Structures are given as C-alpha cells and as structure tokens.
Amino acid sequence: MKDFAGKIAFITGGASGAGFGQAQIFSEAGMKVVIADLRQDHLDEAMAYFKEKGAPVHPIRLDVTDREGFARAADEVEEVFGSTPDLLILTAGVNVFGPAEATTYDDYDWVVGVCFGGVVNGLVTFVPRMIKAKKGGHIAATVSWGAFNAGPTTAPYSAAKAAVLNLMESYFLALRPYGIGVSALCPANIKSKIYESAIKNRPEHLKNTGFHVSQETQEYYASFQQYGMEPRDLALWLKKGIENEQFLIVPYPSGPRMVELALRRFVDYASPEGMKRWEERLKQPPTEEELQHIREREGYDPVTGPKMMQNAVGFGKARKDLDWIDPNKKA
Numbered sequence: 001m002k003d004f005a006g007k008i009a010f011i012t013g014g015a016s017g018a019g020f021g022q023a024q025i026f027s028e029a030g031m032k033v034v035i036a037d038l039r040q041d042h043l044d045e046a047m048a049y050f051k052e053k054g055a056p057v058h059p060i061r062l063d064v065t066d067r068e069g070f071a072r073a074a075d076e077v078e079e080v081f082g083s084t085p086d087l088l089i090l091t092a093g094v095n096v097f098g099p100a101e102a103t104t105y106d107d108y109d110w111v112v113g114v115c116f117g118g119v120v121n122g123l124v125t126f127v128p129r130m131i132k133a134k135k136g137g138h139i140a141a142t143v144s145w146g147a148f149n150a151g152p153t154t155a156p157y158s159a160a161k162a163a164v165l166n167l168m169e170s171y172f173l174a175l176r177p178y179g180i181g182v183s184a185l186c187p188a189n190i191k192s193k194i195y196e197s198a199i200k201n202r203p204e205h206l207k208n209t210g211f212h213v214s215q216e217t218q219e220y221y222a223s224f225q226q227y228g229m230e231p232r233d234l235a236l237w238l239k240k241g242i243e244n245e246q247f248l249i250v251p252y253p254s255g256p257r258m259v260e261l262a263l264r265r266f267v268d269y270a271s272p273e274g275m276k277r278w279e280e281r282l283k284q285p286p287t288e289e290e291l292q293h294i295r296e297r298e299g300y301d302p303v304t305g306p307k308m309m310q311n312a313v314g315f316g317k318a319r320k321d322l323d324w325i326d327p328n329k330k331a
Contacts, residue, residue, distance in 0.1 A: 001087065001138040001181060002243050005030030010077055010085040012064050012122060013092030015042035017192025018142050021231025022089055025239055027055045032081050036062040036073055038092070038201060042193075056081075064092045064118030070125040084129040087242075090122040091142040094197035097221070098211025099329045100155035102318035106208040108156050113206075115160035116167075123171060127180075136179035138242050141168050145188035145250075145297060148262040153316040172247050185238050185249045188297035189228035195221040210322060212331030216313040224306065227299035252296040261290070 001007075009026045013019035014035030020042075027033045027050065035057060037043050043059040050057035058080050060073045078084055094114045096107065119141050130137050146154060147161040165184050172182035195218045229251065237251035250259055268274030268281075286294070286302070294302045311317075314331030322330070 001136070001245075004087070004239075006032070007086035008032045008034070008077065008081050008083060009087040009089065010034045010036065010073075010126070011089040011091060012036045012062065012118060013142075014089075015039065015046040015059070017091075017194060018187070018190050018231050018234055019089070019091040020046055021233075021235040022091060022238060023050075023057065024232055025235035026087065026089075027053070027057060029239065031087065032056040032058075034058045034060060034073075034077050034081070034085070036060045036064075036092075038063050064090075064121055065113045067121050067125070070121045074125050074129060083135070084133045085126060086130075086135055086137040088122060088126050088130070088137070088139045089142070089238075090119045090140070092118050093142065093144070093194060094201060095154070095157045095194055096198045096202075096209065096211055096213060097153045097217075097316040098209070098213075099316075099318050099325060100152055102210035102322055102325055102329070103155055104208050104210045106206040107210060110202055110206040111156035112160045112163075115157060116163045119164050119167065123167075127171070127175070130180055131175075131178050136181075138181040138183065139168075139171065139175070140183040140185055140238060140242065140249075143168065143184045143186050145186050145258075147184075147186060148259065169247065181242065181245050183238070183241050183247055183249055185234070185241070185251065187229060187234050187237075187251050189225060189299050190234060191225055191228045191230055195219075195225060210318055212314040212317045212319055214313070217315040220313050220315045224298075227305070229299065252293075254293055254296055257289075258293050258297070261293070 004026060009031045011019050011022050014023045015037035023033050023035050035046055040061055043061060047059050060076055062069050062073050092114060094111055096111060141164055143165050144161040146158045147165040150158050168182055168184040175182055198213050199215065199218055234251055237249060241249035252258060265278060268278040291302060300306060317331040318325040318329050320330050
C-alpha cells in the first residue's frame with residue numbers, strides 16, 4: 001500500500017500511546033480513521049485533538065477480548081465510512097512484570113488475552129470482510145521487541161508477542177494472493193501509557209496476580225518509558241514499512257542486526273557446544289555494539305543513564321505471601 005488518501009484505517013489502542021501516534025500519522029496521510037480503545041477518557045482526549053484538526057476520525061469504545069464487540073465495531077465502520085477498512089492496525093496491549101514462576105492463571109488470561117487474543121479477534125473479524133471487499137489493503141500488528149527476547153519477568157507478555165509475530169507471518173504468507181499485505185512492527189521502549197494498564201485497565205475477574213503491583217511500581221515503570229520513542233516517530237517507521245511492503249519492521253537504524261544478534265541464541269541452544277558458548281557469553285559484559293543497540297531501543301545509555309533500582313518499590317517482584325518463591329524475588 002502506497003496511496004493512503006481517502007482510504008479507511010481501523011486502529012486498536014488508537015486513543016493513546018503508539019496507537020494514537022498511528023492515528024495521527026495516517027490521518028495526516030489523508031485516511032479516514034477509526035480509533036478503537038477500551039478507555040473512554042483516552043477516546044475523549046484523542047477526539048478533542050482530531051476535532052480541532054477537522055480530521056475524519058471516528059471513535060469506538062472496544063474491549064479487544066470481546067468478539068461480539070469486534071463484530072459490532074466492524075459493522076459500525078461500514079455504517080460510518082461506507083466500507084470495511086483498507087488498513088487494519090492491531091496495537092492494543094497490556095503488560096505486567098514479575099517472576100515467571102509467580103505467574104497466575106489470571107496473569108496469563110489477562111496479558112495473553114489482550115496481546116494475543118486481541119490480535120486473533122481483529123484478524124478473524126476483519127480479514128474475511130477485507131477479502132470480500134476485493135480492495136486489497138494492509139494489516140499490521142504492533143508486536144514488540146519482546147517477541148525476540150524471552151524475559152524472566154515478562155513471561156506472559158513475551159510469550160504472547162512471540163505468538164503474534166508467528167501468527168502475523170502466517171497471515172503474511174496466506175494473504176498474498178488476495179493483495180493484502182501484512183507487517184509486524186517490533187519496537188522496544190515507547191512513550192506510552194501501557195504502565196497504567198495494570199492498575200486501571202485490568203478486569204476485576206482477572207485480578208488475582210502473583211506479582212507485586214502498586215501505584216509506585218507503575219510510576220517506576222513510567223519513569224523509564226519517558227525515554228522511549230515518540231509514538232509519531234514509531235508510526236512513521238510503520239508507514240514507511242507498509243509503503244515498502246515489508247513484513248518485519250524493527251524501527252531502528254540497526255534493526256536487521258538487532259534481529260540477527262537476538263536470534264543467535266537459538267543456534268547456541270541447539271547443541272552442547274552452543275550451550276557452552278551461550279553460558280560464556282552470559283559472563284561477558286556487553287560489547288560496544290550491543291550497548292549501542294540498547295541505546296537505540298531504550299532511548300538512554302545503559303552505562304550512564306538511569307539505573308533500575310526496582311528493589312526500592314518492588315517492581316518486577318513477586319507477592320510477599322508466595323511461599324515457593326526465592327526471597328530475593330519477592331517485594
């Protein structure tokens with residue numbers, strides 16, 4: 001897709017953070033935009049911005065885990081703008097941090113339900129409509145750099161994002177005959193409001209977490225996100241990737257090399273000799289190239305920048321009452 005003017009975009013998580021940046025950029029490219037978001041306050045703030053711009057933007061309140069809600073949203077797009085979307089961007093996501101061994105069913109159901117299930121619901125809802133419309137188009141998901149790196153405190157999120165990456169590649173291959181492109185956008189640190197999700201967005205019936213989560217831990221999380229990429233800049237990377245019909249969009253100058261280094265561990269995992277190489281590499285300080293990649297992804301210097309003093313607030317720790325957890329991993 002190279003011509004955006006007059007076409008329709010549907011963006012989940014579109015009222016804040018990365019999704020709002022995408023809504024801005026594609027609106028400015030001449031698209032009619034639907035922003036779907038769980039939070040009414042975010043929708044109100046975003047619509048105030050777009051009304052001032054006089055842009056054709058329509059808000060829909062949507063929980064991406066609600067399949068019936070997705071179907072209603074798809075119908076509403078056609079009613080408001082006269083057709084199914086030409087560009088579908090699945091960006092809504094949540095995250096929470098804590099030791100993998102402390103993760104509860106609710107932690108998995110919430111994080112995987114939104115980050116993976118929300119993408120599944122978007123694809124199953126819109127892909128048949130896009131194919132039937134015979135307009136071609138493009139689909140993108142904001143996958144996250146987390147898809148490439150398993151983390152001892154991000155198990156549900158990393159697993160969900162890795163699944164989304166694989167899922168999007170499957171659709172990339174499947175939808176080529178229909179003229180529908182597919183992209184996976186894989187940023188690391190972004191200036192967003194995802195840090196609010198564990199406090200404000202998590203459903204009551206899924207609040208049994210094994211992690212220590214408080215206002216202080218989320219403010220701590222936010223303090224690192226302030227160094228992240230501006231959402232508009234991320235959206236420009238996405239737009240360029242879509243124009244270039246690129247599947248994998250790693251929004252950094254060193255993106256391809258970052259992927260190469262991230263995946264080499266799988267080569268090591270596959271043999272006894274490789275496991276020894278991997279163990280030795282863990283003992284070594286980061287190379288200058290690796291440090292530079294961290295600077296690009298996180299937005300700050302890991303040597304001279306802010307230090308992760310998570311022990312002060314218990315960020316990334318388990319609840320104190322879990323008796324099987326190493327005491328050093330508890331808040």
